[in-house]
Amino acid sequence: MARLAKAAFDGKDLRPKWRELIGKLLDGTASAGEGLDLGLIAQLLGDKPAGLAIQHDVLRSHQLFGTRCHVPEPRLKLLALAAETDLGSNTPIEFLLEESAVELTTLYLLPGVELPDPLPDHDLAIVIASDSEDCRAALRTIEAVATRWPRPLLNPPKLIGNLDRDKLHRLLQDIDGLAIPATFAVGRERLLQASPSADAFDGIAPGLAFPVIIRPRGSHAGVGLAKVDDGRAMVRYLAERPEAEFFVSRFVDYSGEDGQFRKYRVAFIEGRPYAGHMAIADRWDIWYLNAHMSASASKRLEEETFMRTFDIGFGRRHRSALDALAQRIGLEYFTIDCAETRDGALLIFEADNTAVVHNMDPPDVFPYKGPQMRRIFDAFVAMLARRVRERGEEAA
Template sequence: MNSSTELLKVALDRHLHGRLPEACELYRRVLAIDPRQPQALSMLGILLMNTPGRAEAESLFLRHLAVVPEDPFTLHNLGRLNHAKGEYGTAVDLFRRAAVVKPDLAPIFNDLAVSLNCLGQRDEALAAVDRALQIDPHYGVAHDNRGIVLYDCHRFAEAIAAQRTALERIPPDARPEQRISILFHLSLSAYEATDLVIAEQACRAILELNADHDEAIVQLGKILLRLRRDVEALALLNQLARRQGLIREGNAEHPEATILLLGGVGASHVPTRYLFDMDSFDTRSLTLLTPDQPDAPLAGVSLEALAEADLVFNLLGEVEKAGGHLETVAAQVLRLGKPVLNPPERVMRTGRDSAPELFGDIPGLLVPGVRRLARDERPEPFAAPFLIRPGGAHGGEDLALIETPADLSAYLDRVPHERFLLTDFHDFKGDRGAYRKYRFIFVDREPHPYHLAIAENWLVHYWRADMGQAQWKRQEEEAFLTDWRQVFGAGAAAVVEQVARRLDLDYGGMDCSLLADGRVLFFEANACMLVHLDDAEAQFPYKFRAVPLIREAVTRMIRSRISRS
C-alpha cells in the first residue's frame, strides 16, 4: 500500500471510524507523496484545528485553497480558526466569502453572526443568525447564538425566548455540555430581565446534569441572594468553597512570588482575572466560610499551606457586601505576618455613604450626598431627584432614578430588599446630549485611565453604552486612554490624583464624570473595579496599548512590596 490513492482511502476509513491518530499519520503519508492532494490537506486540517496543532491546520487550509480556490468549507474552517485567535474581522471576511459560494449552509451564517457580535456589530449579527435560521429553523445552536446577540443588545425578554427555543431544538442525543451552555445563557438573560424564577430554574436544570458545575452554583447563589433567600444561597456557596479549597493558578514551577487571594462566601470580591501576570506569579485563592460553619473559616485548609505565600491580596472590596468577613481576613493576615495589599481596615473606610466625608472637601470635586433608607422609612424631606439602590449593589443592579413619591413606592414594591442607599442625582449630560462615565484604576495610589463609557441615558455602564457602534465614541475614549490629563485639564487631573491618595488602597479605582464647569462629578471609589481586555483588538486597538499598563503597574507594586519585606 504505497500509492497516495490507497493511503487516502484507508485514512478516510480510519477517520470515519474515529481512529484519529492513525488517520492523521496516514494523511501525512499521503501528503509526503503528493503535497497538493486536496482531500488530505483538508481532512488533516480538520483533525488538527481543535488541537494544539491549530497553526499547522491553518497552513494546511491555505495550501488547500491554493489547490481548490474559494472552497467554501475550507474558507469556513479558516474563519473558525481566525475567530478562535480573536481575529474577528478576518473571520468575518472568510465567512462572507464562504457564504457567497455556499449560501445554503446555515453554520456559515451562524459563525458569521458570532464573529460580528464580537466586533460589536449587533444588527449585522442578528441579520446573519436570522439567515442561518431561515435556512434551518431547527438549528438549536443558532437559536442560542441569537439569544446571546439579543442579550448583548439588552433585549433580555427576546433573548429568553430564543434560548428557550434553542433548548427545544437541540437534538435529544446532544452532549450534556451543549444543553448546559444554553441553560447558563438562559439564566443570565433571565437574571438581567429580573425574571428570577426562570433564572433559578435554568441553574437548577444545569445542576441536575452536573452537580459540580461551579459557574451555575455561583450564579444560583447570586439569584438566591437577590431573592433574599440568604440561608439557601450561603449553604450552596459554603459547600462550593469547601469543595474547592485552595485553588492554585499561574506559574507553579518557578514563580517570582506566590500570592494568596483571600475572599469570603457571600461577599463581593475584587475582580482579579486580568490583574496578575500568571507567567510570573503563582496565585492561591481561598474563599473563607461564613462564621456559622463548624469548620469556619478555613474549611480544613492548613495555616501552613497559606503561609507558603509571599504576599496576601484581600479580595473583599465592598463594605456593604463583605459578608462579615473583613474582621476574619484581618485576623488571618495578622496570623500569617505577610505583606498585604488592600488591608481590610482600609477597605472598611470605602463604603458609598463614607464618600462625602472622605472626599467631600477636595476642591473641584462634586460628591453627591448619600443617606440610608430602611424599607419602612420614607425620606424626610423628600429631596428629589435621587438614585436608589440596595446596599452593596453594583453594575446598575436594582438602581433607579426617583423623581416622585410614586416612583419610590413602585420601586419598593418591585425590589425585595430591606436597606437602601439614596444618592443625590446631579445631571451630567454633556456634548452631543450624551452622558459620560470615566473609569480610573488606582494602583499603589497612582491613577491609570481604563475606559470611557458614553451613553444616551444617565444609567451609564460600559456594556450598555455600545461603544463599538459609534466611531466618534471610540475616538473620545482613545483620547482619554492616550492622554487623560490632557482631556481632564490640570485642575481636574489634580482632583483625580487627590482622590487616589485619599482612597489609600493599593488597588482600587473611581468612576466619575466631567461637568461643563470643569468640576469632577464623583460616582464611586472603591476596590471592586473590573479590569479586563476582552474587546476585539481590531476595533479597540488603543485599549491594547493602555490597559496592559495597569497589569504592569500591579506587577511592579507586588515586586516592590515583596522586596521590602
C-alpha cells in the same frame, strides 16, 4: 473566573460545559475546582441562586484554589483572600494577572472556619473581598490577624470598609475640585413617609430633594438603580423592589453641551491613576455595555483620545483631586467610576476594589484598549514585585 467570563463575554454557549460538569458532579468525579467553575457558570448563565448554592456546597469542604500560572517558573506567589459571595463581590484579580509570571492562590474565608495553619506558601497577600454585607465576616477575620500577617498584606480590610457608599462621601467630601453627593441609608417605611411631600426629605437630610438616585443597599452592577423624580414615582419604585433598605443621594446632571453623558473608570495602583475605560451615552445610568461603544466609531475615537492623552488631559485637569482621593482611600489597588460636572469638578459615583478592569474587548474593534490594559496589568504586577523586594530589603 477570567476564562469563563471571557467566554461569556464573547457570546460562547456555556451550556455544554455546564452539562459536562453537572454530569461529573452527579457521578462523583468532579474536582473542587470544577465545582467552583460550575457555580460560576450558573451565575454567568443568569441563575445566581443555583450558582451560589453550588459554590456554598463546594466551599464547605475546600477553601483553597490555585490558578494555573502563565509561565512554568513563577516570579512570585500571590495569596488572594476572598469571601463567599457572588462573582461581582471579590476583586476579579485574574484579569490583572493576565499573562504574568505571578502564581495565584485564592483562599476563601468562611464564617466559623479558622484560617489554615500554616498559611499557604506566598510572597504577599491581597484582600479581594469587598465592602458588601456578605463579605463583612471575611473582612473581620482578616482584620483580626492583619497586624501579625507574616508577609506584606495589600488592601487591608479597615480601608476597604471606607468604600461603602454612605461612608465614602464623608471621607472625600471636602477635597477641592471634587464633587460627591452625600449618600444616605434609608429604610423602606421612611421613604414611603417622605414620598407624599416634596420637602419631606428634609427629615432625612437637609437639602435632599427630588429628583434622587436610589438603589438597594448592598446592590452593585446597576441592580435596582433608578432616578426617582417625585413621590408617586417613589411609591411605584418601592412597590417593585423587595429590599428593606436603600441608598439615596441627590441627582447630578452631568450631561455635556451635546446632551451626552460621559462616565469614566479610573484604576489606581499605589496612588497613580490609569485610564480604565470611557462610556458615552444619551442616558445618565451608563455602564459600558449599554453605551454601545462597539457600534460607534466616534465614541471609540473619543475613548481612545481619553486613554492616549490621560496623563496630559483628564489626569492633569483633575490631578490635585485624584491625588487627594488616592491618599485618603489609601488602598494599593482600587477603581473609581466618575464624570465631570458642568463646572469642571470631578464627580465621584463610587470607589471600590472589585470593579472589572479587563482586556476582553475585540482588538479589531478596540485596537487601542489592549495596550492600555497592558500598562495597567504591568503596573499592578510591578507593584507586587516591588512590595516583595522591599520586604526582603527590610528583612536583610
